[in-house]
């Protein structure tokens with residue numbers, strides 16, 4: 001690691017993230033990548049060190065993981081507003097994708113959702129859940145019981161994680177809409193571009209045009225299918241979209257947009273180019 005990066009890295013371990021789980025390390029790796037080839041995400045504004053320092057002081061991933069950790073520690077899975085006893089629409093859309101049972105399926109920001117358990121019961125053998133909150137994954141594991149052995153859980157921030165493999169289907173219910181900062185949205189899309197097989201399926205559920213403006217106390221972006229397509233670029237073909245009313249455990253109604261898309265061939269490269277044109 002270059003000396004300047006090492007210095008900032010040490011600063012982080014000492015003053016910022018703590019030695020055990022230095023979120024910064026993930027970014028250092030991203031920036032190392034940038035030093036060796038074309039940027040994946042333009043995270044650096046004015047040179048490596050300045051960019052790194054700016055990111056360092058924000059320390060957003062750590063704050064976000066603490067936030068979500070608290071959400072799940074303070075509430076049971078059944079109490080959160082996004083709770084679904086049976087994630088019917090997600091299951092239906094995944095079924096419509098007509099995948100082989102050994103296809104790699106990723107539920108991004110899956111939290112303590114029951115979706116993975118239903119997928120395992122349906123016979124899918126390669127199911128992964130990634131979430132920024134360890135507490136959420138622990139709740140999910142308890143809920144899964146024996147089926148938990150057949151689900152891979154990853155504690156990860158989707159904006160920075162390298163899954164080091166590709167998936168046939170990427171499912172996200174109520175995570176992408178939190179990416180209100182264009183830089184975060186671009187990071188999310190860069191991970192998507194690296195991790196979804198060209199031709200793979202993307203199922204995105206966000207708050208719809210008439211949905212709430214906040215979720216779990218955080219601002220969200222609401223999408224119609226046209227807005228979603230314009231953010232994703234031209235490399236996705238829309239298979240279907242629908243608006244659904246979700247009834248929260250507290251009895252409120254929330255409009256969701258469910259979109260099922262398919263990545264076109266060449267997805268990874270062209271989506272990265274598209275992300276760069278959106279970059280701030």
Ligand SMILES: C[S@@+](CC[C@H](N)C(=O)[O-])C[C@H]1O[C@@H](n2cnc3c(N)ncnc32)[C@H](O)[C@@H]1O
Pocket residue numbers: 064068082083084108109110111112113114130131132133136156157158159172173174175178215216
């Ligand atoms: C509104 S909940 C939805 C949970 C689940 N998808 C469902 O439908 O039940 C949002 C989830 O996204 C997770 N999350 C938020 N930001 C994330 C990030 N940057 N990377 C990974 N997970 C994230 C939260 O911990 C939480 O579990």
